Amino acid sequence: MFKKIDRNKLIFFGGLIGFYLVIQVLQLMGIVTSFLSTILSMGTVLAIVSLGLNLIYGFNGQFSLGQWGFYAIGAYSAADITYRWSNNQDTSALLVLLFSVILVGGAIMILYRTLSRLRGLDALSAFVIYLLATFGFVFLSIKLGGLLTPAMNSALGALPEWLSFTIVYILAVLIAGLVAAEISFLFGLPVLTLGSDYFGIATLGFSIIVKVLLDNSDTLLGFEEMKGARGMIGIPKVDDWGWFAVFAFFMIVVVVTRNLLHSSFGRAIISVREDEIAAKAMGIDVGFYKTLTFVIGSLFAGLAGGLYAHVNAFLHPDTFNFIRSFDPLIVVVLGGLGSMTGTIFASYAYLLVVEWLLRQILPPGFENWRFVVFPVILLIMMLLKPNGLFGNFEMPFLRQLLPPLKKKPAAEAAAAPQEAAQ
């Protein structure tokens, strides 16, 4: 049994690394143009977003349209951090967000422990407590960040440029994920008490709010460098090893999701999708697992956003409007709800069709046909293969093996009552 698992692991990681190396070699040979490799990066980013959504919708059963909003939050927070560093050698955004993420995250964890012990505290009152704590700690982080910025500026400035930028970039992506995760916790707390359809509408509202805020980011939010509806330019593009970073994060996300789903916690997450009432009666804290999944899914969206900002080097609020928020949903449904393999393949397929086939191969003007092509594909899918392209199929490494039966003593087996009928 163990040899088999190891072989699956080997094939999976070997395949992924092989895929990466082949792309790398093809890039060097010039067969894969920089346009194509950007598409591959974007496909990987989309796969990360969609894996997060698959966790929320496919495995936990919560219909969410908010994934794109968290993606936007991740993209803009990471972009702001690296923008300020590479253009002004200013670490204020990095420090403020770093402190907020750590302090608010810690506060949320401690508060969650204490508040869940209280009897009869309803979700909205808990939400107010969390919100007040968040505001308090964010204010504290702004003060703290302001104090420490000059010291940090000179400390990072003393390092060689490539090293300091790498540190800022990696931190920015991680912070982007955590920012999205913490916002999703605050948002999910009152909203996750809603039933599935209403939850979907509320999350759609969230995506729209985020988009409108980004449209007015320079005036309403006061971030000059985001330039509101004109689009944020001047984000450093991570070109030479950006593809590597994207792929590394992708692999981490795949492994974390897979491990989580194959543990007892994953089964608890899936039980909520299967039957909430039965899950509750079986000792599963349904509220906790809904929140947990939503937070992890949004964490992935935030990470992907941070990566996307540095692949594209240009952010525009229109990228994050609510029509696009259906992108990950289409991918997840096409690939198969509850199939990680399907999600991964569908992400690349989607990007190839949208960006390469419709834009490059077919005559100009066809790119707008995606609004026709995808609904039609979805319709046909729903009619012919409602489980998605891959259904319940998983690649060997991602598939859960059935544990073998242990041979039990014959005496005990005889003691078990035999059913008369059947």
Added chain:
Amino acid sequence: MSADNRETILQASGLVMQFGGLRAVNNFDLTLKKGDLAGLIGPNGAGKTTVFNMITGVYTPTAGKIEFGDQEITGLEPFRINQMGIARTFQNIRLFPTLTVLDNVRIAYHPHAGYSMMDGILHNKKFQVKERELTERAQEFLSVFNLQDRQGEIASSLPYGEQRRLEIARALAAEPRLLLLDEPAAGMNPNESVALMDLIHFIRDRFKLTILLIEHQMRVVMGICEHITVMDFGEVIARGNPTEIQANTRVVEAYLGPGAAALSEKFRRKK
């Protein structure tokens, strides 16, 4: 029950459940001692399942108090009550339909998994040891119910009787001290009912449980329950052992309509 010094495991007193203008349960009292095998019967709509839902936390009683062991559990959330040691099955089977038989049981064992989420994500040594323990324990539960060869099958594809057994196996995997069975024999033929009665006796003795069951098949109720509570229109109308209940005029009339008791008496005398 006068000279009974076993410890009280469940004590419900003065339970009231009001749905708008409807009083589904009124002034319900119940005491279960450790090791009891008690029945709760009554005509349709008498409020039996509502009582179950109040005990397991699905509904918060409008008034009254439920104590489990020495702790008050009134109004606690269902998952906490389950973790304290009360497990249940449902009137209409509620398995996790698209999961395997094994996973159904493993989910119920989740509160006893014994590793943290970080261990789960890292798949470290502790995870592997605990996960193997958990799986073997789940397989043990399955083999008690003769389902071990079905572990890889999808729960909803099992035949009806096996789904019932799986649901009981899943409830037991939560390691309860009190087991509530809501119509376990519903839809079973006489042979299956007899097998079920054996099974209920067997699990009570093997897992040292207290069992409270709702049942409509009088054959099952009278055959295994040592103590029966009868409800009608939300009120308790009789308590006692099976023979006392069978002789009770109010019970007969609740089931068969007013005057039925006299008729049956006449019928009996004629014979």
